[in-house]
Amino acid sequence: MEVPPVLLLPAAASDQTGCPLLHSWGHMLLWTALLFLAPAAGTPGLPKAVVSLQPPWLQVFPEDNVTLSCQGARSPGDSSTQWFHNGTAIPTQAQPSYSFKASSSHSGDYRCRTGQTGLSDPVHLDVTSAWLLLQTPRLLVPPGDPIVLRCHSWRNWRLYKITFFQDGKPKWFSHTNSSFSIPHANASHSGAYHCSGFLGQTLHASQSVSITVPGGSPAQVARANIAGADEAAKAEVENAITYSLLLQPDAPEEDTSPSDYQNM
Structure with missing residues (x-):
């Protein structure tokens, strides 16, 4: 017995009504994939925020x-x-x-x-829990730009006899000034920085923070090495001053400004 052609119409209609549904699901999956890829891929051709x-x-x-x-x-x-x-x-x-x-x-x-x-x-x-925190606005510093450091105490408790270190060597000391900057950075200023200071009668130290100053041309690197040698000589003097002050807890609390250090 031959099936009448009219009986095939419902099936055909069903197929046609299903196509828009599948088409809609395809668009949803595409937009979902784009949403997940967006943080990694960004938007080509547009300036970055x-x-x-x-x-x-x-x-x-x-x-x-x-x-x-x-x-x-x-x-x-x-x-x-x-x-x-x-x-x-x-x-x-x-x-x-x-x-x-x-x-x-x-x-x-x-x-x-x-x-x-x-x-x-x-x-x-x-976000770190500690007594002291070395803070800086950037970890990669272009040559010639300043390096800015701050020794921050928990809940801003009074901090004194503050020392900043580069690669474990004393860089600068102050009785009460918790900020230190290097006006014009060069390759010799790359390294691990940390700070120490007294909270009450206890000496605390921060974790180290790595700062990188990319090297320049051979001439710039040579000048940076000369500057580094000068900084090392200054550090020897600063080292003696720092620890002599630390051994005298009753010494007057007078600030040593960054300009004093640079002219030492």
């Missing part, structure tokens, strides 16, 4: 206040911003500024983008 910190330090204590800002071009009337933490989107944050009180869960890489920019380079934030 820039993440900045306020205060500018890459190392903070728990409970320190941190504000991240996403800088980049935006469409008129559109201030929306995408934020990523360790490669994962932060859906609750859509404003150009992102503020929080730091906790251990906030450690990691932060990136952002706007409607007119590609994904920014990552900024790494370290």
